[in-house]
Amino acid sequence: MGVESKLGNMGVVTTTLETVVNWGRTRAMWPMLFGLACCAIEMMGAQAANYDMSRFGMELMRASPRQSDLMIVAGRVSRKMGPVLRRLYDQMPEPKWVLAMGDCASTGGVFNNYAIFQGVDEVVPVDVYVAGCPPRPEALIHGVVTLHEKVQAMKFKDLAAK
Amino acid sequence: MDTKLEKIVQALQAEFKAQAEEFRGEAHVFVDAARIADALTLLRDRHRFELLSALTAVDYWPQTQPRFHVIYQLTSIAENLSLMIRVPVDGDQPEVPTVTGVYGNANWREREVWDMFGVRFTGHPDLRRILMAPDWEGHPLRKDYPLGYEEPQFTFNIKEIDSRKPYAKE
Numbered sequence: 001m002g003v004e005s006k007l008g009n010m011g012v013v014t015t016t017l018e019t020v021v022n023w024g025r026t027r028a029m030w031p032m033l034f035g036l037a038c039c040a041i042e043m044m045g046a047q048a049a050n051y052d053m054s055r056f057g058m059e060l061m062r063a064s065p066r067q068s069d070l071m072i073v074a075g076r077v078s079r080k081m082g083p084v085l086r087r088l089y090d091q092m093p094e095p096k097w098v099l100a101m102g103d104c105a106s107t108g109g110v111f112n113n114y115a116i117f118q119g120v121d122e123v124v125p126v127d128v129y130v131a132g133c134p135p136r137p138e139a140l141i142h143g144v145v146t147l148h149e150k151v152q153a154m155k156f157k158d159l160a161a162k
Numbered sequence: 163m164d165t166k167l168e169k170i171v172q173a174l175q176a177e178f179k180a181q182a183e184e185f186r187g188e189a190h191v192f193v194d195a196a197r198i199a200d201a202l203t204l205l206r207d208r209h210r211f212e213l214l215s216a217l218t219a220v221d222y223w224p225q226t227q228p229r230f231h232v233i234y235q236l237t238s239i240a241e242n243l244s245l246m247i248r249v250p251v252d253g254d255q256p257e258v259p260t261v262t263g264v265y266g267n268a269n270w271r272e273r274e275v276w277d278m279f280g281v282r283f284t285g286h287p288d289l290r291r292i293l294m295a296p297d298w299e300g301h302p303l304r305k306d307y308p309l310g311y312e313e314p315q316f317t318f319n320i321k322e323i324d325s326r327k328p329y330a331k332e
Binding site: 083115118119123124 | 309
């Protein structure tokens with residue numbers, strides 16, 4: 001896992017700053033709720049007691065983009081909603097991540113028509129796609145853990161290059 | 163058809179030289195676009211059709227004369243009757259006088275018909291789009307509006323479609 005695996009019985013830990021910072025980011029990642037359709041129900045299910053996403057430090061769903069690190073886009077995004085979604089993404093403080101939950105947010109799903117974005121990656125850059133229609137809470141949690149792995153591999157020099 | 167409704171339809175036919183049709187006990191009356199407000203005023207004031215329960219349209223493309231039917235579904239709560247008024251309009255830029263002065267709720271319904279079918283309601287106080295984004299081009303419920311947006315990706319064309327896809331920048 002993180003630093004705890006390096007803990008011996010000496011009470012002293014040596015590690016890198018990157019590891020500590022990334023560990024901190026993954027263990028208190030606050031998602032912004034962006035429930036747009038039926039995927040939102042599964043997202044609530046993943047938050048609730050049975051699946052309990054707070055085991056991964058994600059118990060706080062923020063309704064404000066300014067307090068959140070991760071945007072879970074749960075559901076289809078209509079073309080009218082696109083500017084709103086982009087605006088909320090722009091309001092989130094760096095570093096920020098986007099998880100496209102479900103087929104509609106990832107590719108447009110069954111809604112291949114003029115009114116729906118064919119994947120939310122046309123509006124915001126997406127880090128993790130979760131397949132499913134809707135994905136079960138396990139799938140969402142798997143997506144979140146995958147994102148955690150991605151965050152833990154982040155380098156400071158890549159962030160500075162942004 | 164209900165005898166009360168039959169009398170109303172006959173009155174409309176006499177007053178507006180309207181055609182009438184009956185389908186499974188439901189009456190449709192065809193009224194000219196120019197006189198639609200008069201017809202609805204008459205129905206509201208004299209025949210107690212106090213509710214405009216729907217205002218919509220049908221696109222009969224590729225037929226062009228008429229291309230659209232604008233449909234007014236009226237309900238009389240007092241008499242327990244319902245009556246459909248149809249207004250046939252020609253061409254790609256159809257115009258129908260507004261009925262917002264007769265039924266107040268026609269305001270948003272006419273905006274919806276304008277948004278979806280591109281039927282312009284002359285005299286409407288605020289004819290903006292109501293469902294689609296303000297800068298939208300075209301009217302999506304027209305039969306000649308392109309429905310599809312993106313081809314599905316298969317193994318043989320995944321790269322070609324991927325190269326055209328407008329991915330967001332960071």
